[in-house]
Amino acid sequence: MPLVLTGFMGTGKTSVGQVVAEKLGREFVDMDVLIQAEEGMTISKIFETRGEAYFRAREAELCARLAARDNPVISTGGGTLVNPQNRARFGEAFVVCLDAEPDEILDRLSGARDRPLLAQSVPNPRQRIVELLDARREAYAQIEWHLNTTGKTVEQVADEIVGLLQPRKIAVTAPDSVCPIFVGSGLLERVGKLMNLTTDTFSPYCATITNPRVGELHASPVIESLRGRGFEPRLIEIPDSEQYKTLDSVSQIYDQLIDARLDRHSIIFALGGGVIGDMAGFAAATYLRGVSFVQLPTTLLAMVDASIGGKVAVDHPRGKNLIGAFKQPHAVIADTNALTTLPAAELNSGMAEVVKHAIIDDVGLFEMLEQNPHPDPITRSKRSWVARAMQVKINIVARDPLEQGERAKLNLGHTFGHAFELLSNYGMQHGEAVAIGMVCATRLAAQRDLCDAHLVSRIENLLSTIGLPTRVPREMSADAIWAAMATDKKRVGSRLRFVLPRALGDVVIADDVTREEVENVIDELQTAS
CATH class of the missing domain: 3.40.50.300 (P-loop containing nucleotide triphosphate hydrolases)
Structure with a gap:
């Protein structure tokens, strides 16, 4: 290069x-x-x-x-x-x-x-x-x-x-901006240096938003790196869990941003997983009518999916991510060393999004995961599987930054998955819900003769081998699932949108799926459990 x-x-x-x-x-x-x-x-x-x-x-x-x-x-x-x-x-x-x-x-x-x-x-x-x-x-x-x-x-x-040159560099190009993405080991210790190399001149007053668990593991090198480059960072810790991803929590963040004297030239760092990225990004999009923010994802799910693309949101009692904005990050800095600190269940949850991206547009990645469903996140390869999974979303977001068409394909498994999360009161991890949702979507595609039974088996087997659930919980009724889907933000009017696989690397969007079809898939996957 x-x-x-x-x-x-x-x-x-x-x-x-x-x-x-x-x-x-x-x-x-x-x-x-x-x-x-x-x-x-x-x-x-x-x-x-x-x-x-x-x-x-x-x-x-x-x-x-x-x-x-x-x-x-x-x-x-x-x-x-x-x-x-x-x-x-x-x-x-x-x-x-x-x-x-x-x-x-x-x-x-x-x-x-x-x-x-x-x-x-x-x-x-x-x-x-x-x-x-x-x-x-x-x-x-x-x-x-x-x-x-x-x-x-x-x-x-x-x-x-x-x-x-040391970390892997990729980028998202969106209207009026280019978002550089760095992937590699040891990058949290270099955040301040990387920020000094960007095009903008930032105020010294900045904030790092995280949760107590992530803060204990990873905040120190980030804060020290920022101080070493002339920043005066305020560490803001908020409770961990999807249930706290609310406007009330964001209001508490605003209070601390004001106390820390952040101005319009300040920058907000989101240190953590998807929940932290969503809340910090939403705060950045709305505080003082918008300030810059940088994603510092520490979970696999956040690295390959949530930190890329500029969608930020909080939940509402009636649905997930119903209140949000498009806010492209100034940069994404993904330190793969952070993945070694994740519990197995959380790492597996992120693998659901890796599999999703492989199904959408990387057949080779899917086949690699079939051979090795638990790859080492700290790879020295020139093109790591983490960066490869990120690239699928990067390519789609670059072509459709505001989700006017093709970007909807990234919702594979999410129409079902968000309903499962809501009905579990967010006790089910996002990746687990998406895994079940992808199985539902593939079975729905098979029912419609869009794909063959072999694809259904391959997807279910890979998810199961990784350690992800593939069956709909029996306590969730078909009526309740359908009602939960009615609040899905991806619907168009009263019509729900489903992303259905036809083959690896080939998915389509359907908005004519009937309630009967959905109930048949749910019944099939509850009976098989």
């Missing part, structure tokens, strides 16, 4: 790139130097004799060539990635935009004679730098990771970039 350093002139792309390449043992390519060598003249001379349009065309051609190389460290020209087509050519690369303050840039470029956009004839070079930065601001903002080099040595910047 190429490492691409871009940014405005004078931010250190070449000098930093050379040191990074040496540290990583990679080839270094300076695009401007290469173009000059191939053209036999300086960049200034190319602009003078052939024009800027010719130079930009040569840049585009070179981007296409370099993107095909395995692992170079590439320093681009300051305007190279302003072109969206060039950004797309480096879509599979790790791209870092180097920034610097205008006065720092001016100081670094003093005496330079090879900058055609900052020629000696420019009467006010600083003003020209500010104008060019403003003109490119929107394009630079499309790049995931930024690093301000002002006041830093080349060695310091190079070390920070090398550190960034």
Whole structure:
């Protein structure tokens, strides 16, 4: 995977790139130097004799060539990635935009004679730098990771970039934002550092929301990491369990956010599982009409599902997640070391969402789980199964961020599952409910001749082998289940929506399922238990 350093002139792309390449043992390519060598003249001379349009065309051609190389460290020209087509050519690369303050840039470029956009004839070079930065601001903002080099040595910047490469990096692209996602071990100790490398400048006042159990295990390294980077974090602990995911709990969070003096430039960190992510995200979406938040998922279910996609909500006595918003996180930092602290039942619950994603769009992952239903979460593979499960949701969310169509496929097993959770008074874990719900959905698909009996057996066998339930509890009547479904937020009018598998990697959405069909599936799975 190429490492691409871009940014405005004078931010250190070449000098930093050379040191990074040496540290990583990679080839270094300076695009401007290469173009000059191939053209036999300086960049200034190319602009003078052939024009800027010719130079930009040569840049585009070179981007296409370099993107095909395995692992170079590439320093681009300051305007190279302003072109969206060039950004797309480096879509599979790790791209870092180097920034610097205008006065720092001016100081670094003093005496330079090879900058055609900052020629000696420019009467006010600083003003020209500010104008060019403003003109490119929107394009630079499309790049995931930024690093301000002002006041830093080349060695310091190079070390920070090398550190960034250690975890697995993926991203969700949504309207007006790019949400970077880091997956790897030991990341909770680096939260402050990762936040300092993002595009936004945050207030020092921030909050970490967690529950007592997770806080005891994981809050200390996060707080210390934030303090080490100039933040003043307030630790907010709220009770653990779905039953506390209410507006009353969020109101208590607001009180502590106000006490901690969080402002509109503050950031809220959600440290925990799906319940914490939902409540912290909902608080972030509504406090001061919206502040940034970062997901720090510590459960498997939160890593592969709840932390991705920007849906945040609290429950209502009449249904789950009925009060909520779309709020894309600023970043997701998933430390797989946290998975080693989970009880077996909670890890299994998260595996239900992994299986769900495999059914929806990763046949290879499903087959891998059939061979090894209890994989090690701390894998050194370049593409871990955790990141692989996340990628299914990432791809769908990127195509449908506001759940207008395809994203509804991610609700496989949830129409049944949410009803089971509600009727158990949330005593049943979410993953357990979804597991039973996926079995119900697959049996419903088989009844409709959408899939064969072999698919039903494969899904049930895998879930059972993992240790997840596959039968509807006898104490839940068909009438009660149907009534609970009536409050499901996924319904359209009075019509319920079910996601039904036709094959691995192929699911469809049905909104014409009758009550009789649902009752037949429930009866079948209660009789078989």
